Amino acid sequence: MGNMPSQHALLHPHLASMPLSAALAPEMRAALSEYDPKAAIQRLAECHLEDVFSLPLLCPNFCQQLREEVQYFRQRVEGEGEISPGLLLSSRWYLYQINPGFKVLFDQLLQEVLTQIDHALIPSETHQIAYHQAYCINYEEDRDLSLKAHTDDSDLTVNVFLGIPGFEGAELLLLEPTPEDVAAGTPRLEPGVYKGGITEYHHRAVGTAVLHPGDRWHAVQPLKSGSRWNLIIMAMRNDKEWKRTFYDETSVQLEEKAKFLKKG
Numbered sequence: 629m630g631n632m633p634s635q636h637a638l639l640h641p642h643l644a645s646m647p648l649s650a651a652l653a654p655e656m657r658a659a660l661s662e663y664d665p666k667a668a669i670q671r672l673a674e675c676h677l678e679d680v681f682s683l684p685l686l687c688p689n690f691c692q693q694l695r696e697e698v699q700y701f702r703q704r705v706e707g708e709g710e711i712s713p714g715l716l717l718s719s720r721w722y723l724y725q726i727n728p729g730f731k732v733l734f735d736q737l738l739q740e741v742l743t744q745i746d747h748a749l750i751p752s753e754t755h756q757i758a759y760h761q762a763y764c765i766n767y768e769e770d771r772d773l774s775l776k777a778h779t780d781d782s783d784l785t786v787n788v789f790l791g792i793p794g795f796e797g798a799e800l801l802l803l804e805p806t807p808e809d810v811a812a813g814t815p816r817l818e819p820g821v822y823k824g825g826i827t828e829y830h831h832r833a834v835g836t837a838v839l840h841p842g843d844r845w846h847a848v849q850p851l852k853s854g855s856r857w858n859l860i861i862m863a864m865r866n867d868k869e870w871k872r873t874f875y876d877e878t879s880v881q882l883e884e885k886a887k888f889l890k891k892g
């Protein structure tokens with residue numbers, strides 16, 4: 629939120645200013661430098677459902693430092709008794725409150741990399757991804773352990789595993805509810821109640837991203853042990869019909885959105 633301090637000691641002060649190519653997974657860097665990056669991205673991607681893919685996106689070293697930066701921030705704000713607005717929903721930590729420099733790096737990621745991935749994997753989509761928000765989400769003992777079925781306030785969600793390998797449970801469930809399952813709103817996943825499809829995705833390789841449309845129903849199973857951290861990038865398409873607003877948007881971000889709308 630606007631009243632959160634943005635200037636404070638950082639654990640990895642140079643992380644946000646590293647060149648984008650150094651933050652990318654080596655496999656993604658190689659794919660982008662091929663003669664036909666689109667074909668290379670398609671080869672790299674694994675398809676889980678018709679509109680859900682995974683592929684190596686960020687390098688493990690960058691992911692580890694990003695996670696450490698957020699853990700460091702969490703320790704500080706919790707020590708001071710500040711509560712993130714995201715805690716109302718779950719343990720979410722908005723990256724640009726921690727270091728505005730991440731906005732520059734992730735804008736570049738969106739423009740130079742995610743746009744190409746989007747074109748390669750979702751070729752039927754004509755509206756460019758143009759604008760985003762990013763946070764880290766954590767599941768840990770004595771904190772949030774799961775996430776009930778929901779859709780995201782995004783057009784395209786990019787969900788990157790930041791660690792820590794070895795956790796158990798907290799599988800991402802990609803859902804294909806029947807019309808009956810959603811007749812009363814949020815699908816209930818209890819056996820015997822839910823009739824639709826469930827595809828289980830296990831976050832295993834640090835830096836690997838799952839991409840899904842925001843309106844794909846999904847949920848997270850209860851964590852059994854360990855700690856799981858993910859980076860969530862919620863991207864919007866420039867289709868002049870912005871769905872809902874991200875709830876921690878600042879006036880600066882809203883002005884930026886207005887600029888895109890005028891351009892488009």
Ligand SMILES: O=C(O)CCC(=O)C(=O)O
Nearest residue numbers: 765780787800848858860
């Ligand atoms: O933790 C995950 O894998 C999914 C998180 C999620 O769905 C969300 O933050 O909206």
Ligand SMILES: [Fe+2]
Nearest residue numbers: 778779780846
């Ligand atoms: Fe989600």
